[in-house]
Amino acid sequence: MAIKIRVVNMIPQSQSNETNDDSETNIAVNPADPRIIGATAFTASPTAIIFLSSDGGETWSEAAIVPTFTSDYNAKFSRNALYCGDLPGAPLAVFRTTDPFSGALMVQIDAQPNIDQPWMAVETVTKGPDSGKDRVYAGYTNWNLVTSVATIDVSQDGAVAVPVFNSVTLQNRVVSRNAPSVRPTIHSDGTVYAAYFDWRAPLVPPTWGSTIADVVVARDDTWGVNNFQDLVDPLDAHFGVRVATGLNCNFNGNLGPDRFGSDIAAVVDPRPKHSRRVWVAWCDMQGASYTLQVRQSKDRGKTWSSDLLTIPNSKNPGLAINSEGRVGVFYQQLTGPVVAQRWEHHVQFTRNGVDWHDVLLANTAATNWTGDYNFLQAHGREFYGTFATDNTPDLANFPHGVRYQRNLNFATKQLFDLTNTVVIPASIDPFFFKISWHEEEEEGEEAGFGFKRLEIEGLKYESLSIKKLKFERFGEEDDDDEGDDARAISRLLHRIADGIEDEEETNE
C-alpha cells in the first residue's frame, strides 16, 4: 500500500544551539490554505511561541507572538484566524490573530481565572445565515468554584472584535471530579461532540493514584447553543453517554520517562451527512499496562462499538478522519527493556475498524518527558500531526526518512551549534509529519486493469463483505487509462457505500 510520508524536525536552523525539551506538541492546519500550519510545543522562551510553516510543513519558524508565558497551550486555525488557548500559570487566556506572520502579538479574547489544560477547537461556518462566523470552543477543567469540572467556553462568533463566550459545564453526574482533558470535535453541520473522563472516586493525597473512571461523550446539535445536552444516556438519564465505565485510570502514573493519566481523543467524521459517526480513543490501565482503546459510534453517540483497536503501553492518542472517511489513530508506544526503552510513534489507519494499516513514523530513545498530549488533524485526503521525541539525527530512527533544519551530521549522528563546529547534546524536539494517501491506493482495490472486464474478490467496507464484483468497461479504451479505471471503480464503490449510509441517516 503506497502512501507518501514526510517527517520534518521543526527546530529552525537559527535555533541550532538549543537543547530544550520541546515537549507536548500540537498542530493547527489552516483549512483555507493547508500550506499554512501552526504548531505549539514547550519551547524555551520568555513568552510562548508558535511554530509556523507557510509551505505545508517543509520549513518551520518560531514566532514569539503569544503575549504571555505558558504552562500549557495549543492553537487551532479557523478560516479567519489562529486561536490559541494558553495557561499562563493558573488562568485561561484565549488569544487570536488573523495573521500570525505579521509579527503582531495575539490579542486576548477570553479569560478564566483558574483552570487546567486548555484545548482549542474552531470551525468557520460555511453555510446558512451565519456563514463566515467562527465557532470557537475552549475545553478545559474548571477549578474556579469546585475541583476540576469539565467545561467548554463557547463563542458563536469568535472572529468579531470582542467575542462573547458562554461557559458550558459538562459535568452533570455525581462524581469526584473530571480529568484534565476535555476534547471537543466539530462537524460543519453544527454537531459538536465533547469527550471527557468522569472520575468517580477521589485521589487520596499525598499519593496520586488510581481512580475509577468513565469515558463520557456529550453532544450538541446546534454549535453548542444547547449546552451539550442533546445526547442523553439511556441508563441514567444524564447528559452524555458513557462509552466505557469502571475504568482504572492511574493519574500521574509513569510510562518510561513520561507521566500519564488523562489521555483521551475524539473526532467526528467530517464528510457531509456523516456527523453521526464519531470515534473516541482513550487510555486506561489494563492489568499493568496503560492501554490505548478505540471505539466508534455510528448513531450520533447513542451506542458504541466494542474496542476496535487496543495498543498496550501507549499514551497521547490522536484521532482524525479524512475526506474519504479514512480514520487515523495516532499514539506513542513504549517498547524495549527498562534499560533501553524507546518511543515508537505510530499512526494506524482504517476504513472499517477491522483492517488496520500501521505506519511507524519514528522509533527513538525514550530519554525525557514528551508531554501530556498530541494531536492528529486531517485536511482533505491528508493527515497532519506533530510529536515530541529524542532528536538524535539517526536515520535508522525514522523508517520513512526525516528532514532536519538545524545543523547536524547524519553520518556521525551528531547535532551541531550555530557555528557548525560545537557538538550539541541530544534533547526532545518537535517533529511534524504529513501522510498523503494517493487516490489510486484504495483498500480492496487491485492496481488497475487493462481488460474489458475486471473481477474483485473479498472486498470489505464497514460491516459489508462483498464476495465478488464484476466491472465492465464501456467507451473507448486508452493505453494510459489503467489508473483512471482503478480510480473510477474506487469512486463508484465509495459512492455506493456513502449512498447506503445517507439512506440510513435519512431513515433515522
Added chain:
Amino acid sequence: MATATKELDRLVEESTYVFKATVTQLNASNEPSVRPGPGLIVAHVDEAFRASPSVRASGLRGRDVTIQLSGGAPALGDKLLVFANEWLYGVQIALREVAHHKATAQAEKEVEELVERLPIRHLEARLDGAVLVVDGEVESIGPSPVPDGFSLRSPNYQLAVVRVVSTLKGNRGERVDVLFPTNPAPPWRNAPRLKEHQNAVFLLRHETALKAPPQFFTALDPDDVQSRETLSKIRSLLKP
C-alpha cells in the same frame, strides 16, 4: 548612577538581545518568513553583548538580522547599539527592537559592563527576596506532606530535609523543610531537583503555590541552589 547609564541599565534589563550593528538594508527582511516592509531593517551584527540562551552571543556575532524598529528609522551604514527581544527564528533571526542608540565607544563599554553584571544582579535579587539562606546538606528526600492540587499544573512536590551547617540569612533551627517540584512541565521544569546528600547553599522562600504552612520553603529558581564554592561570594553579596 548617571541618568544615561540608568537608561542603558533599563534597556539591558528589558532586552534579551543587546548588540552593536551596522544597518545594511532599509524596509527589508533577510528572513523568508518575514515580509519586507516599512519599519524593518537588516543589520549586520558587529559585536554581540547579550543574546537568548538558544542563540548565545557567539551565534549572533557576525550574523545579519532583521529588526522591527520601535522608533526613528536609521540610515544605511549607521552604527547602532540595538536593544531587542526575539520575534521570529527561521533560517535567520528577526528581532523586535526595544530601542536603539547611536553606537559610541563609551556606550559600548557601559553596555558591556552592565551585561557582565547581569548574573550577579540576578543572584543579588534572589538573595534579597530570600527569607532564609543556609549552607547545608540534603539529609533525606521523601513524599511531600502538603496536599497537592492533583492537576497537570501542580508542582508535584517532594520534601527535602536540609541539615543546616550555617545560616547566612534569616533564622531557623538545625533542619529546614524544602519542597521541590517534580512536575516536568512549565513552570516547574527548570526548578532545581534536590538529591540526597547534596551539599549546597540554599536560597529559600516560603512556599506559595499550594499555600503550605510557613515552615515549608522552596528554591525554585536555578540560582536558588548554589555550590558551596560560591559561599564567600554569597556572603559578600548579602546586604546587612
